[in-house]
Amino acid sequence: MLLEGTILRGRGFEPVEGRVIVEDGEILDIEEGTAHTDDIILPAxxxxxxxxxxxxxxxxxxxxxxxxxxxxxxxxxxxxxxxxxxxxxxxxxxxxxxxxxxxxxxxxxxxxxxxxxxxxxxxxxxxxxxxxxxxxxxxxxxxxxxxxxxxxxxxxxxxxxxxxxxxxxxxxxxxxxxxxxxxxxxxxxxxxxxxxxxxxxxxxxxxxxxxxxxxxxxxxxxxxxxxxxxxxxxxxxxxxxxxxxxxxxxxxxxxxxxxxxxxxxxxxxxxxxxxxxxxxxxxxxxxxGLNCGLVEPGRDSELLVLDGDSDNLSGAQDPRRAVVRRAGVDDVKRVVRS
Missing domain, CATH: 3.20.20.140 (Metal-dependent hydrolases)
Structure with a gap:
């Protein structure tokens, strides 16, 4: 499985464009590069x-x-x-x-x-x-x-x-x-x-x-x-x-x-x-005692994908602030389970 968008990566939740590669319920890798979607990917x-x-x-x-x-x-x-x-x-x-x-x-x-x-x-x-x-x-x-x-x-x-x-x-x-x-x-x-x-x-x-x-x-x-x-x-x-x-x-x-x-x-x-x-x-x-909570290799693929182009989130200058202060259930595009 490939998830593409702005990834809130690691403990710093640094926003990087790219893809999250998921296999058998685990995050295998994160590839940085141009994303062709406004999705925001973060840990569930x-x-x-x-x-x-x-x-x-x-x-x-x-x-x-x-x-x-x-x-x-x-x-x-x-x-x-x-x-x-x-x-x-x-x-x-x-x-x-x-x-x-x-x-x-x-x-x-x-x-x-x-x-x-x-x-x-x-x-x-x-x-x-x-x-x-x-x-x-x-x-x-x-x-x-x-x-x-x-x-x-x-x-x-x-x-x-x-x-x-x-x-x-x-x-x-x-x-x-x-x-x-x-x-x-x-x-x-x-x-x-x-x-x-x-x-x-x-x-x-x-x-x-x-x-x-x-x-x-x-x-x-x-x-x-x-x-x-x-x-x-x-x-x-x-x-x-x-x-x-x-x-x-x-x-x-x-x-x-x-x-x-x-x-x-x-x-x-x-x-x-x-x-x-x-x-x-x-x-x-x-x-x-759960092995989730971060987007990084080796973690269980418990992930949340938000629609960064929703009416609520479109135009947000900082995806992290948008997730914390503005996002809601209606912005959820997909929930990925391990």
Whole structure:
């Protein structure tokens, strides 16, 4: 397979004209040269934090606080999940996964509620999809063992020492929410030595120093934090100290569109275009343990082709800025899967 156009190549996403050569699901080579198309070729996205199960309750809960919306066990989302039957839940997740694929997401890291049943439900929804899912079970170590790891709600909900130990013994991924509402759960979350943290809206100087020392990755979800009115993460401070990836968080609060997440982040945060591209692709891929996220030889051919001559993108002077700040689902020309 040959893909021709302006290629956003490597970790710098340098725009070069040429062709990407793909064979057997792998990028074999990149040949620079004159391109006879306005297509823009970039790595498909990795959404580093999702709650896909919330698809059954999109746009519910206007005006509620974060605790009223999502706190276990009585938050609105948990009540709606409990009320939904299995078929409704799986069908709703399938629709969301279809949208994610169409909008250029190659992989995602899911914090899956519902114990083993919840893990099995999303696995059912994933049947027939090409998207790469890293599913982290919640509530029980049995869910972790049935999944790709454990996704903890937050250190104020429990100490999670046993769950962390069991997950490490199973050699699986352990992530935990931290610093979403305030800073009180950040130190105990860091003490668990997780594989990554989610949110980090309210880190204090000590927490930033600990992040720098540990180089522990952070997944930020700026749109979700804005919707729930908890504040915005200090992305610049986090990027100066560690790896940062982007996630869209709860589906019932936000569309799982990485285009929207990139544009929101780029326009409101002190962050460069290239940094946002890394946050939406390679940084999430590395947290998830996926071999995608870059256009370079040896990577899986999880690629996104945008129509650079669409009404929205035509005339853009900088393809990288156009992708981050302007592009959307309607500009997607092709999604290439490995």
């Amino acid at each position: 996205f990795v959404n580093a934090h999702t709650h896909i199960g919330d698809s059954v309750a999109k746009e519910a809960g206007e005006g509620l606080s974060l605790e009223e919306l999502v706190a276990p066990p009585d938050g609105l989302k948990h009540r709606l999940l409990d009320e939904a039957n299995r078929d409704e839940l799986v069908a709703a997740m399938s629709r969301t996964l279809s949208f994610m694929e169409q909008s250029g997401t190659a992989g995602f890291i899911e914090f899956r509620e519902g114990g083993v049943d919840g893990v099995e439900a999303i696995e059912e929804a994933l049947v027939g999809d090409d998207i790469e899912a890293v599913v982290l079970g919640r509530e029980t170590t049995a869910a972790m063992k049935a999944a790709d790891g454990f996704g903890a709600s937050g250190a104020n909900d429990g100490d999670f020492v046993h769950e962390r130990s069991e997950t490490a013994e199973a050699n699986k991924l352990f992530g935990i929410h931290a610093g979403e509402v305030d800073s009180s759960d950040i130190n105990p979350a860091l003490d668990l030595k997780p594989d990554f943290l989610v949110h980090m809206v309210h880190p204090e100087t000590l927490h930033l120093e600990r992040l720098a020392d540990s180089e522990l990755p952070v997944v930020v979800c700026p749109r979700s934090n804005a919707v729930t009115n908890v504040g915005l993460p200090p992305v610049r401070d986090l990027l100066d100290r560690t790896t940062v990836a982007l996630g869209t968080d709860n589906v019932f609060l936000n569309s799982p569109s990485m285009f929207r997440e990139m544009a929101f982040t780029a326009k409101l945060m002190d962050v460069s275009t290239v940094e946002v591209l890394r946050m939406a692709t390679i940084n999430g891929a590395e947290i998830a």
